[in-house]
Amino acid sequence: MANVLKPKELIEGTNHKPPGTGWMDTPVDFKPGTWCYPGKAKNLNVVGLPNPREWSPTDDDWKLPKDWQQILHEGLKERLVKYRSLQLFMDICVRCGACADKCHFFIGSGDPKNMPVLRAELLRSIYRKDFTVAGKLFGKMAGARELTEDVVKEWFYYFFQCTECRRCSVFCPYGIDTAEITIVARELLNLIGCNIDWVLGPVANCYMNGNHLGIQPHAFKDMIEFFVDEIEEVTGVRVEPTFNRKGAEVLFITPSGDVFADPGTYTLMGYLMLFHEIGLDYTWSTYASEGGNFGLFTSHEMMKRLNAKMYAEAKRLGVKWILGGECGHMWRVINQYMDTMNGPADFLEEPVSPITGTKFDNAKSTKMVHIVEFTADLIRNGKLKLDPSRNDHLKVTYHDSCNPARGMGFFEEPRYVLQNVCNHFYDMPPNTIKEQTFCCGSGSGLNTDEFMEMRMRGGLPRANAVKHVHEQHGVNMLSCICAIDRAVLVPLMNYWVPGVDVAGVHELVANALVMEGENERTTDLRNEPLEGMEDSDNEDL
Ligand code: SF4
Numbered sequence: 349m350a351n352v353l354k355p356k357e358l359i360e361g362t363n364h365k366p367p368g369t370g371w372m373d374t375p376v377d378f379k380p381g382t383w384c385y386p387g388k389a390k391n392l393n394v395v396g397l398p399n400p401r402e403w404s405p406t407d408d409d410w411k412l413p414k415d416w417q418q419i420l421h422e423g424l425k426e427r428l429v430k431y432r433s434l435q436l437f438m439d440i441c442v443r444c445g446a447c448a449d450k451c452h453f454f455i456g457s458g459d460p461k462n463m464p465v466l467r468a469e470l471l472r473s474i475y476r477k478d479f480t481v482a483g484k485l486f487g488k489m490a491g492a493r494e495l496t497e498d499v500v501k502e503w504f505y506y507f508f509q510c511t512e513c514r515r516c517s518v519f520c521p522y523g524i525d526t527a528e529i530t531i532v533a534r535e536l537l538n539l540i541g542c543n544i545d546w547v548l549g550p551v552a553n554c555y556m557n558g559n560h561l562g563i564q565p566h567a568f569k570d571m572i573e574f575f576v577d578e579i580e581e582v583t584g585v586r587v588e589p590t591f592n593r594k595g596a597e598v599l600f601i602t603p604s605g606d607v608f609a610d611p612g613t614y615t616l617m618g619y620l621m622l623f624h625e626i627g628l629d630y631t632w633s634t635y636a637s638e639g640g641n642f643g644l645f646t647s648h649e650m651m652k653r654l655n656a657k658m659y660a661e662a663k664r665l666g667v668k669w670i671l672g673g674e675c676g677h678m679w680r681v682i683n684q685y686m687d688t689m690n691g692p693a694d695f696l697e698e699p700v701s702p703i704t705g706t707k708f709d710n711a712k713s714t715k716m717v718h719i720v721e722f723t724a725d726l727i728r729n730g731k732l733k734l735d736p737s738r739n740d741h742l743k744v745t746y747h748d749s750c751n752p753a754r755g756m757g758f759f760e761e762p763r764y765v766l767q768n769v770c771n772h773f774y775d776m777p778p779n780t781i782k783e784q785t786f787c788c789g790s791g792s793g794l795n796t797d798e799f800m801e802m803r804m805r806g807g808l809p810r811a812n813a814v815k816h817v818h819e820q821h822g823v824n825m826l827s828c829i830c831a832i833d834r835a836v837l838v839p840l841m842n843y844w845v846p847g848v849d850v851a852g853v854h855e856l857v858a859n860a861l862v863m864e865g866e867n868e869r870t871t872d873l874r875n876e877p878l879e880g881m882e883d884s885d886n887e888d889l
């Protein structure tokens with residue numbers, strides 16, 4: 349891992365002692381490994397964002413627009429009217445500190461400005477100065493300050509050191525959601541052309557080609573067909589997915605990370621096998637080829653634009669409803685925003701499982717069902733033949749990804765599925781899972797290499813809980829239902845808890861799934877020998 353201290357050095361070098369100067373007088377220090385590269389001009393141009401230019405956060409001159417203070421003032425004013433929650437969050441914090449030690453970035457870095465309360469003060473101090481009488485009259489004494497270029501630099505640094513995970517809000521007695529404050533602050537930064545490329549690149553790709561990686565439709569199809577061959581090799585069964593098929597009952601959409609990046613690809617093989625086995629009448633779309641929505645990390649407007657294509661494609665294909673794969677923020681967008689943003693999707697039908705007849709009332713308006721809920725229903729109705737002993741080589745725990753957990757209250761369904769497909773499942777300590785789950789440390793578009801030190805720091809509390817079950821129970825597999833998690837938990841585990849691998853829940857479902865006409869399975873989807881089959885695997889080799 350490039351340019352990151354060894355774990356022991358990182359821990360020993362962490363300073364939880366506050367600096368000698370007050371927070372308003374402590375300038376931001378852009379240390380390598382703790383900030384993300386800025387959005388490239390070409391990506392801003394693709395989606396029509398303002399002030400496209402080449403620049404670096406370490407430059408003295410950020411080349412802001414001439415009237416940048418006015419733009420930010422007007423932008424904040426507009427949003428205070430538009431989002432009543434923002435006005436409330438600006439006014440009601442009593443600085444009780446209950447949230448202070450709940451953020452993984454504060455725990456891992458010791459930087460006081462990573463305490464949620466202080467992160468919010470970065471914006472609140474400007475709000476006070478511009479929009480409150482006390483702030484206008486008493487300035488600093490009332491917690492107000494002038495909007496300067498240094499403040500913009502501080503916003504850029506710290507609002508891109510928040511993964512919008514909402515853990516802090518669980519502990520706030522007033523329900524202040526610092527993630528919402530970060531979302532608005534990032535939106536304001538976008539008005540003056542200050543965003544990060546790991547968000548803007550995927551947004552531009554998604555806008556042009558339908559997915560984060562900018563993969564063309566024919567390559568998307570080729571990749572899925574490659575996995576069809578892989579499945580046949582492991583199971584002897586040839587699955588037959590269809591693409592852009594009009595009149596299919598269901599449109600299936602998953603993050604492109606499942607199609608192009610290990611270990612998400614094994615999860616994708618799991619979906620293909622499951623759909624084949626139950627005979628689901630479904631289609632992939634090579635145009636709505638991305639479930640993820642990095643618009644959420646850019647602005648409400650961008651989120652709406654990117655979300656719209658999924659529903660436009662469902663309409664074009666004439667499907668009844670949408671089934672969504674294992675993703676994190678895709679579900680936050682669907683569950684919290686879609687209905688009033690692009691919905692209700694009245695042209696689709698209320699989802700009903702064609703296999704069990706179960707009506708998914710919770711998807712009445714969005715018409716989109718979570719794959720784990722769909723599979724849990726299949727298991728509950730006895731529709732799957734499962735052999736959990738095929739996962740006996742694994743001791744599994746489960747990471748509640750922040751968005752499905754805190755954004756949807758989705759706690760029991762993944763555990764129900766896991767406990768039916770694995771014989772060895774161990775939960776992490778209660779204050780680190782479900783509603784209180786610790787973030788992976790790399791969500792909300794921060795999963796970029798140049799940010800690696802901060803990612804390892806932010807992921808420390810999650811890794812620490814995994815280490816606990818690794819040492820107590822020999823856990824060697826961390827499962828999750830988020831494509832970003834599947835990508836970022838791998839380096840996190842390699843760094844803090846070597847010996848623990850990462851898998852999507854549907855990879856483990858597919859290992860256990862007994863398919864009609866299959867050959868005797870000797871390996872899992874990764875070609876690792878199943879327990880008791882080590883010799884047969886060696887013979888093959
Ligand atoms: S817990 Fe809530 S009220 Fe208390 S300091 Fe944090 S944001 Fe403010």
Ligand code: SF4
Pocket residue numbers: 450451452453462463464467509510511512513514515516517526527530787
């Ligand atoms: S939303 Fe998450 S990352 Fe952001 S301040 Fe709260 S706990 Fe920290």
